[in-house]
Structure formats: structure tokens, C-alpha cells
Amino acid sequence: MREQVFTTRITELLGIRHPILCGGLQWLADARYVAAVVNAGAMGFITCLSFPGDPERFRREVRLCRELTEGKPFGVSVSIGRRPDIVEILTPMLDVIVEEKVPFVETSGNNPGWLLPRLKDAGCTVIHKVPAVRYAVSAERLGVDAVTVISSEAGGHGGQYMVSQIVQGPLAADTLRVPLVLGGGMGDGRHLVSTLAMGADAMMLGSRMVVAEEIWAHGDYKNHVTQIDELGTRVVMSSFGKQHRVLANPTAQTVSEMEAAGVSDFNSYRGLLAGELVRNAYQGGDWSQGLIDMGPAGVFARRVEPVEAIIDSIIDQAVLALDSLKAATGQVCAQAVA
Template identity: 35%
Template sequence: MQGNRLCQMLGIARPIVQAPMGWIARAQLASAVSNAGGLGIIETSSGELDAIREEIRKMRDLTDKPFGVNIAQAFVRDPGIVDFVVEQGVRFVTTSAGDPNRYCRALKEAGLIVFHVVPNLAGALKAIEAGVDGLVVEGGEGGGFKNGRDVSSMVLLPLVRAHTDLPIIAAGGMLCGRTLAAALALGADGIQMGTRMVSAAESPVHQNWKDAILAARETDTVFLNRFGPGPALRALRTEKTSRLEKDPGPNIMAEFGHARDLYFAGDMEASIALSGQVAGRIDSVRPVRDILDSIMAEYEAAVAALPRAA
């Protein structure tokens, strides 16, 4: 995307980033995103660093395009995680689920570009003070781990933009060319997509999860554990998550003990299927390249068709 500073910063053709979903954001999916002109991200939240190292090796077999790595701080088990990421030779890292001061300086001293994921203005200001190169501004309509006091992208993006000139990647509610155009109008430089990528043809998750996304209405996600302890979550509505919505129990993270049975064996009641509200707009499983092609075509058409305000 000519003239887009996020594309120039990251060396990509399209300002579209794939969310770093645990166990899902590995070489099969991330390489498809990078090869289609976006930026694939490899997760580390699974904690399986030996497997992650192999996935990054696979990435370099599958693509010669840029890609990044995420450090989800709440799930870090290895105190050497910064050294691990630096050793992989990537240029870009997102940090999330924790204090931006924890790793920012060390990562930047190693020459990496660092973006931190923020759910509100206070988090954004803290990340800016920590010295990040940019922000992933995540609205509460997005799937996955959330702040219990959620703010929609429509409110959060222009609020954060009013306080910084740093590049912003918009997350939460991002799906198509219209949402890309809206995100840029609200102050972002690009978008990050999670649920759309979970449902993509190259996503490694079981077809049952993809089918559940296709069947979902815009009202078919639940916001779990708003009052803690632990993180809040947005997920698809199932029998399990409907129960957890009313009573999340003392440790909602224990519900991920059988995550693989849901992710890869298709038992939708075995764990929590994290998903954003955009599930209600997804009606087909498509290859990543087709998704990104259609986003850019729709973006151009949407911008060209905007009516004048006066």
C-alpha cells in the first residue's frame, strides 16, 4: 500500500497483520499471511518454545517475506524469552498481556521494532512512556483475552490517536475493506485480524470451530470473567461458555486445560473457543490470499464511494 508508513516500517505490501493466537499462529497460517502481502505473526503464548523454534524454521522455508513474533507476557515461562526472540532473527515483535516496560528496552536494544497491545488510553500512555515504536489498539469487540472494562474500537482508536503520533494497528472488529477504511479514518495505520484468520483455509483449527464461526450471529459471542480473578475473555457462545458467563468459577484459565481437544479435535465443549464479534459477519472459509485481496479491493471501492459530508 504505497505511502502507508506501517507498510514501510515493516516491509510489507498491505497493512494487515495476523493476530498471534496460541497454537494457531504458527507457520502454516503465518506464512500464508506474509506471502499474501500482510504480516504473519508467530505466537509464543503456548509456551512450547522448542516447537516455536521449529515453526520459525518452517516459516523461512515457506516464505521470504517479513514476519514477526509475539510475547504474551502473562504466559511467559522462560526467563530467557527476550534472548529466544532475538535469536530467531525477526525484526518485529508485539508484546501483550502485561507491563510494556518489562521487555521493551531489551528488545529495542537488540534492534527489534516493538509494538505493545493496549486496551485503553492508560495502557497506551504507559506503552508510549516505555518507548515502544507503535501500538496495537484493541477494541473490546475483539476475541481472546480482554480487559474487563472493555472499550469499542470506534471510541478507542480516535482517543489514542489524539494522544500520539506513533503508528497504530487497529484490532477488534477488523474484517474487511470497509473496516480497514474505517480504521484508517479513525487514526490507525493498519489492522490486525484474529477471528477471520481462525476461519481461513490455512488455519490449523478443526473444521468444527470454523463451522461454528460461520454459523454465528453477531450476538453469538460471550464476554467472560469480567470481574476476575484473571483475564476477561470474549469467546463463541457454546453450552460451556453460556454456563461460564453466569459463573466463571475461581480460575477460568483452568478451562484451557483441554484446549487442544477443541482446537484440533473439534470438541467445542472441551474448552473455550475465543472469538470476536466479527464471527457474525463471516460466512465462508477462504484462502488467506483471497481474504487479503478482497480486503484491499473493497477498501479502494469503499474510499471511492464515500459520500461528501456537506
């Protein structure tokens, strides 16, 4: 594990060595992966909705993570969907979070106001993830401890506004008072330096991490990700206002062609949108099926390797980027004096 190079409000808030958060990955962010992230000096989040309807399995995963981290704190990701029974679905998961004394919770999706009092009363630190600065302001008013703002480069659902990170990052830093994390398109140590330079306190990784050895997905899927280029993703479902950035595969191509042809009946797409196709892709390695969340940062996932090696390489790259900046700044200062 690399020594601490950066101290920010996020490293202090979460008690971590590096200002790097690895966001909840549906089905993939289990105890072993999250423990590897924590043991590498960053912060990870078990995705509670990977265990829908089975809170006791979720509890076992939380306990396993605690064992694998040897008691070091870790987080849980809670996605607040729009379905009418979401409160009933999430309440048993919140019970586990509170009873197991999970210290860090990443919330996302809809307004977290209804669950914040219970989490805060339990002593949880809550980081709410949003796709636009206006939502971050609302979350700050609700009393969350920190905010993650993702950009149009993020894999999965990037929100309706789809503002790029280079614009949204500085705007968020200028607007918010709470600690700020930036996500979307991040996959390199130079991104970490640029994140801090934009005024944020940490960067979030998602797509970059799917090739980690500790991710349980099939090797064929991981190997395919190591081969994609910067054009390896596409945005679909824009015609429904549900922008979804996914791996460019035959399913995504079919959806794009249907949208281009003006197919407006949502039911016509349901078979292509089934989450089970994505789960099968992870399990069996057939990456051609399903809308598989993937951001362009997947291009930086050039090899399958342990989580710690990924985090270490990002810190090494960040140090090199800092050295380059110092050299450039020295030249500028020398010219100014002359």
C-alpha cells in the same frame, strides 16, 4: 496478491504492502499460517507461548516460517502473563528471537519494560498491544515502536474498561505519536477504511482469520464459525474483573449462569477455564467445550478459504468503500458550490 492501495506509517515501518496485521492466535498462529499472511502482503506473528517449555520447537517454527516466506520478514507474539515465573518462561523464547534475528515482535499483557532493552539491542521493532489508551501512553513512554489498541469487541481478554472501537480509536489517534494499529471487531474492508479515517495506521485481524485454510484447527470448528451470527459471542468472567469474550457455546453458558447465580469461588470455575479444553476443540472440532476466544468479527468469516483470498477480499472491499466515499464527497462538493 492485490497491489498496494494504502501507504501508512505501519506499512513503511514493517515493509508490508497492506496496512493489515494478523495478531498472534494462541496455538493457531504457527509458521504456515504466519507465512501465508506475510506472503499475502500483511504481517503475522508466531505465538511463542504455543510452545511452552520447548524453545527448540519454537526455533524450528521460526526457521520454517523463514523458509516458507523465502526470507521475507515476519513477527513473533510474546504474551507477558502475570504468573510469577513468566520471566523464566519467556527468557528462552527471547533467546530464540534474538538468535534467529526475528525483526518484528508483538508484545502484550503486562508491562514490557523488562524485555524491551534486549529486543531493541537486537534490532527488533516492537509493537505493544493494549486494551486501553492509558496503557498505550505508558507503552509509548517506554519506547516501543508502535502500539496496537484493542477494543471491547476483541475476542479473548479485552481489559477491564471495555471501551468500544468507535470511541477508543479516535481517542488513541489523538493521544499517541507512534504508529497506531486498531483491533477488535475488524473483519471487512470497510473496517480498514474506517480505521484509517479514525487516524490509525493499520487494523488488526484475529477472529476473522480462524477460518483460513492455513489455520490447522479442525474443519468442524471452522465450519461452525462460518455459521455464527453477530450474537455468536458472549463476555464471561466479568464478576472477577477478567472480562473474556468467547464463542457462545455450552461452556460459556454454564459460566454465565454460575456468575448470575453469584458463584464467587474462582476454584469452582477452574475446570471450565482449562486451556486444554480449547486445544481439544481446535484439534477435534468439538466447539461446544471450553472458553474459545472469539470476537463478533467472526461473523464476517463466511467461508473457509486461503489467507490470500481473505486479504485480497478485504482490500477489494476497501477500494469499493473508497469509491463510495468519493461519490458521496463529490455530491457534497457539488451542492456546496451550487
